[in-house]
Amino acid sequence: MGNKNTLAYAQQSDNEDPLKAFRNRFHIPKLNGKEVIYFTGNSLGLQPKNTKTYIEEELDGWATLGVDGHFHSQKRPWFYYHKFSKEALAKIVGALPSEVVSMNSLTTNLHMMMVSFYRPTSSRYKILIEAGAFPSDQYAVESQIKFHNLPYHEALVEIAPKEGEHTLRTEDIVKKIEEHKDSLALVMLSGVQYYTGQFFDIKTITEAGHKAGALVGFDLAHAVGNVPLELHEHQVDFAAWCSYKYLNSGPGGVSGIFVHEKHGNNPDIPRFAGWWGHNEEERFRMEKGFKPMEGADGWQVSNVNVLSSAAHLAALEIYNEAGMEALRKKSLKLTGYLESLLKELENENLLEIITPSDTNSRGCQLSLLVNSNGKAIFEHLTRSGVVADWREPNVIRVAPVPLYNTFEDVFNFYDILKKVIF
Structure with missing residues (x-):
């Protein structure tokens, strides 16, 4: 050439x-x-140029149907809106459709995930993150540690690049995990580091975390729609992401989560519950007693932000076509x-x-x-x-x-x- x-x-x-x-x-x-x-x-x-069409369709449904749009909207009934993005998201993150759901915002979802998967004990209470993680992740982890009344500087384990280097070596991450294996409760790293652009070896890190007896989760804000992911195959416990970067779903767009089926099908896992995560067949009975839906859907709290999710679907349509x-x-x-x-x-x-x-x-x-x-x-x-x-x-x-x-x-x-x- x-x-x-x-x-x-x-x-x-x-x-x-x-x-x-x-x-x-x-x-x-x-x-x-x-x-x-x-x-x-x-x-x-x-x-995307099709975003306006998707949002206007929902605005028209709201204008003409009002509350009946939840069940009688011709294209996408709002009651089921969280289901319409599952197939596309599953392909993008390498998951089963039941393991993913779009909901909330990213940091909210990280908190929701840590409520379930950071369960410190007297012997296992540490969280491993990368030094220089995105500030929101740092704040979320800090507040979770303090919420459990743990000594912050003792419970937080940070890993930094070697002196004179800018990125982390996988072997050093594994070594740090092994170093704290007896007290490590959670490994939570980014999929792609926001500052350096480094794509972490998710498979190796997850294996190391599990070998040490810890759970492993990822913030995929800079990874989703950017790099190949195999969350199910790599046995990642949980992940969360935003949709407004590589997924082109609009400023502050709806987030998403992944919960591996080994956890998603366990109704006894503690979580902060809301009615949209309750068994949808019984949701409108308004009865006491939370019964989570299977899979990631059981972590939903509130009904779907339809207008934001419409923009999300518009972008995912393009992703589906491109592959x-x-x-x-x-x-x-x-x-x-x-x-x-x-x-x-x-x-x-x-x-x-x-x-x-x-x-x-x-x-x-x-x-x-x-x-x-x-x-x-x-x-x-x-x-x-x-x-x-x-x-x-x-x-x-x-x-x-x-x-x-x-x-x-x-x-x-x-x-x-x-x-x-x-």
């Missing part, structure tokens, strides 16, 4: 891309009348192309890619450590029509998303960055 460091190469790659038509299914923001280079789908995915396997294949090429161009600019005194170079250990995102004038460089990129993400103290996160980003986007970003650096 010739020299990769050319616009012609990028355009030819786009012409050969079997997923190229999906870009037209999204609204691309503009700056001064020109489409931006949108590299922040790892923070908020773009709006996770094809998206991952393009993602590897797209981010690999970005990496190859940035390697020409990489200089550890100024610019360094801190995301793993091993494609099995990353998703779409590359995190660029900028050691000098980072904020000024970021602001120049913004003025030039690049929508990326700045993370203190000195990292620019860029994420070419295979559903709507192009190889030409990647080349143009590189071209702009090269000019501002040199």
Whole structure:
């Protein structure tokens, strides 16, 4: 194909891309009348053009049917709304449909999961997380530990990269688990680390946690819709995610959970209950005595946020069409192309890619450590029509998303960055 460091190469790659038509299914923001280079789908995915139709259908149902929309809405009766996303979500996270459900928001769901799966005893009470986990995860874990009246600094186990390194080694995670095996109650890591973009070895970590006698869960905010997941096969105990990043389901969009069937089919697992998790055949009897539905559905609390879930279904429709396997294949090429161009600019005194170079250990995102004038460089990129993400103290996160980003986007970003650096 010739020299990769050319616009012609990028355009030819786009012409050969079997997923190229999906870009037209999204609204691309503009700056001064020109489409931006949108590299922040790892923070908020773009709006699918079918989202408006899905939401308007529910607004029409509300307007014309009122409360009867719960059972008589022609397309999607609201009473069953949580079921309409199950098949798609199961494919995306590698689960059985009964093991997943969309509900609540991400941090709420992490709390709901820890209520059930962080059950500290006098001998097993520690939680292992990565140092520098997303703040919301840190706060959730901190509050759970304190809720149980445990000494925070003793119950919290954090694992950090080796000195001089930016990412965690799987063997060090396993070693830390083994080190605390007699007192570890829960391992809860992110699937993809938000700051570095590292994709953790979920299978190996889960096996190590279970061997140590702990339960294992994951925050998949940056992993779902981004990297291949096999939660059921890998015996993960639970997981939670948001839908507004790679799943393109709107700001603050409905979250989702995974509960492995070995737990989901056990009605005796403690949980915070609500009526939507109660046996739906008896729900409207309004009787005492909580009887959880089987599977992840038994963790539901309230009835579905229909308008948010409509946006979610619109996006999942596109995911179903594209397929996770094809998206991952393009993602590897797209981010690999970005990496190859940035390697020409990489200089550890100024610019360094801190995301793993091993494609099995990353998703779409590359995190660029900028050691000098980072904020000024970021602001120049913004003025030039690049929508990326700045993370203190000195990292620019860029994420070419295979559903709507192009190889030409990647080349143009590189071209702009090269000019501002040199």
